[in-house]
Amino acid sequence: MKATGTSDGRGSRGRGAAGKGVSIGVQRLRPLALLPVRMSAGASGWDLSACLESPLSLEPGRWAVVPTGIALGLPMGYEAQVRARSGLAARCGIGLLNAPGTVDSDYRGEICVILMNWGPERFEIKHGDRIAQLVFMKTAPVRLAWIGQVDETDRGAGGFGHTGIGRGTRKSP
Numbered sequence: 001m002k003a004t005g006t007s008d009g010r011g012s013r014g015r016g017a018a019g020k021g022v023s024i025g026v027q028r029l030r031p032l033a034l035l036p037v038r039m040s041a042g043a044s045g046w047d048l049s050a051c052l053e054s055p056l057s058l059e060p061g062r063w064a065v066v067p068t069g070i071a072l073g074l075p076m077g078y079e080a081q082v083r084a085r086s087g088l089a090a091r092c093g094i095g096l097l098n099a100p101g102t103v104d105s106d107y108r109g110e111i112c113v114i115l116m117n118w119g120p121e122r123f124e125i126k127h128g129d130r131i132a133q134l135v136f137m138k139t140a141p142v143r144l145a146w147i148g149q150v151d152e153t154d155r156g157a158g159g160f161g162h163t164g165i166g167r168g169t170r171k172s173p
Contacts, residue, residue, distance in 0.1 A: 025073035026134065029110050032127060033069025036134055043082060045083060045133030052127040063097045063116040066131055074105040074136075081135045084112055088131070094120020096132065155163075 026035055032053075036046035047156075051069030058064055072080055084102035088094040097114040113132045117123050125131060155162075 007097055017083075022078065022136070023076060024061065024075070024078075027071040027073065028069065029071055030067070030069030034128060036070070043112050043120050045085075045135050047085070047130040048082070048111065048134055050113075050127060050129045050131050052125065055127075056125045058094070058115060058117040058123045058125060060093075060117050060122065064125075065124060066113045068111045068113065068131075070111055071108050072103060072111060073108070077103050077139055077141070078105050079103060079137050079139050080111075081137060082111070083133050083135055085130060085133055090117075092121075092123055093117060094123055094131075100135075103114045104132075105168055 030051050030102050034049040035050045036048050038046050048068050048070075056064055056066065074080060080103035082096065082103065084095045084099055095116050095118055097116040101114065105109060111134075115125065115131060
């Protein structure tokens with residue numbers, strides 16, 4: 001695949017269905033850090049790369065905090081969600097321990113990824129490996145206030161599996 005990312009967060013030409021987009025600055029915190037890239041024009045995620053001085057071995061059932069060597073200058077009203085890469089999950093059993101991770105608009109520290117080895121074999125992470133992806137989202141301004149009671153809905157308090165669990169619980173139309 002051809003990478004289409006640019007440093008200003010607007011894609012290869014700054015055009016597309018979303019218009020010009022939002023400019024997000026990326027600071028290099030480590031000399032070997034790589035800029036996140038979109039691997040296709042339609043990708044919503046920007047791949048994050050590991051920034052390592054030496055390979056890191058991740059045993060089955062273990063996790064590690066993997067540095068990326070970058071910080072983001074997110075504007076107020078935006079967040080970046082750190083999400084797993086589906087290829088790593090499907091092929092190697094590698095995912096995120098806290099999925100999705102959240103990068104708040106006022107955070108200016110290094111973006112790190114908490115990788116988990118859910119698979120049966122040791123997994124080696126090398127410098128430059130694409131380990132996760134960033135998806136940028138606009139956040140809604142919200143105010144919270146105490147009220148006496150929340151309004152009623154058809155669902156009510158049904159949660160955790162209230163619509164059925166597993167196969168055979170959905171009825172055909």
